[in-house]
Amino acid sequence: MTTQQLVDQIHKKRSFLCIGLDTDLDKIPAHLKQLEDPIFEFNKAIIDATHHLCVAYKPNIAFYEAYGLSGWKSLEKTIEYLNAEYPEQFTIADAKRGDIGNTSTRYAKAFFEGMNFDSITIAPYMGKDSVEPFLEFENKHTILLALTSNKGAFDFQTTVSDGEELYKKVIRISKSYKNSENLMYVVGATKAEYLAKIRNIIPNNFLLVPGVGAQGGSLEEVCRYGMSENVGLLVNSSRGIIYASDQADFAMAAKNEAAKLQSQMAVLLESAR
Numbered sequence: 001m002t003t004q005q006l007v008d009q010i011h012k013k014r015s016f017l018c019i020g021l022d023t024d025l026d027k028i029p030a031h032l033k034q035l036e037d038p039i040f041e042f043n044k045a046i047i048d049a050t051h052h053l054c055v056a057y058k059p060n061i062a063f064y065e066a067y068g069l070s071g072w073k074s075l076e077k078t079i080e081y082l083n084a085e086y087p088e089q090f091t092i093a094d095a096k097r098g099d100i101g102n103t104s105t106r107y108a109k110a111f112f113e114g115m116n117f118d119s120i121t122i123a124p125y126m127g128k129d130s131v132e133p134f135l136e137f138e139n140k141h142t143i144l145l146a147l148t149s150n151k152g153a154f155d156f157q158t159t160v161s162d163g164e165e166l167y168k169k170v171i172r173i174s175k176s177y178k179n180s181e182n183l184m185y186v187v188g189a190t191k192a193e194y195l196a197k198i199r200n201i202i203p204n205n206f207l208l209v210p211g212v213g214a215q216g217g218s219l220e221e222v223c224r225y226g227m228s229e230n231v232g233l234l235v236n237s238s239r240g241i242i243y244a245s246d247q248a249d250f251a252m253a254a255k256n257e258a259a260k261l262q263s264q265m266a267v268l269l270e271s272a273r
């Protein structure tokens with residue numbers, strides 16, 4: 001998917017909501033567990049109930065890897081279902097990969113070609129030659145961890161060397177990578193006060209913003225400091241939507257939670273015009 005197609009979807013749906021598919025067998029309704037592939041059935045029901053309210057889905061790969069081969073099969077079925085039934089959705093493999101160049105190429109092939117995700121999250125720590133293999137793929141997006149939503153982000157990401165905070169250095173230097181127009185960045189909603197400084201360095205790149213809902217970040221603050229001319233935001237909520245109910249009404253409850261965020265987003269988009 002191109003960035004322009006994503007922007008068009010945001011305006012069409014009046015939403016920049018990304019729904020996180022962090023599907024945990026311990027949290028899904030009991031009646032699904034009797035089915036052959038409970039994880040896929042849960043995801044399918046959530047997607048069918050919410051697709052009109054969001055523009056992106058983000059399965060976190062850890063939740064699938066944790067179940068071995070059957071988890072990978074559930075992930076594969078989920079991305080195939082999304083691409084077949086809802087091709088207008090931007091898909092994010094939240095895999096946080098990155099390694100020496102030839103290994104990164106294999107990761108990129110696995111997620112961009114094998115599973116046909118639109119994007120993948122990448123840790124920037126190993127530098128240019130670990131990131132550039134992901135950037136080679138046309139109309140695929142590499143989402144670099146810049147300033148994450150967790151407390152541990154302060155251990156390294158905000159530390160200063162040569163007069164510059166590390167997260168700023170990651171953003172500034174990555175702009176010089178080959179095909180850097182394919183870069184997006186992760187910035188936690190819990191760090192919204194940093195967004196204005198980040199927008200000074202990257203006025204237009206898309207930001208994937210996790211941390212509203214269960215982690216307590218504020219949607220309004222994210223928009224106040226982070227919204228760009230082309231919106232430039234994908235705000236993710238996972239647990240706050242998909243586990244709104246653990247009963248038979250789980251998909252309807254997820255739809256209601258997604259609808260609340262979408263209607264707030266519609267107002268914020270309108271007031272930014």
Ligand SMILES: O=c1ccn([C@@H]2O[C@H](COP(=O)(O)O)[C@@H](O)[C@H]2O)c(=O)[nH]1
Pocket residue numbers: 020022060094147148149150186187188210211212213214215236237238239240
């Ligand atoms: O800085 C980061 C980077 C990634 N995440 C991931 O996003 C979701 C958030 O889930 P919630 O249930 O809405 O808290 C999850 O997959 C994280 O691994 C993040 O939270 N922060």
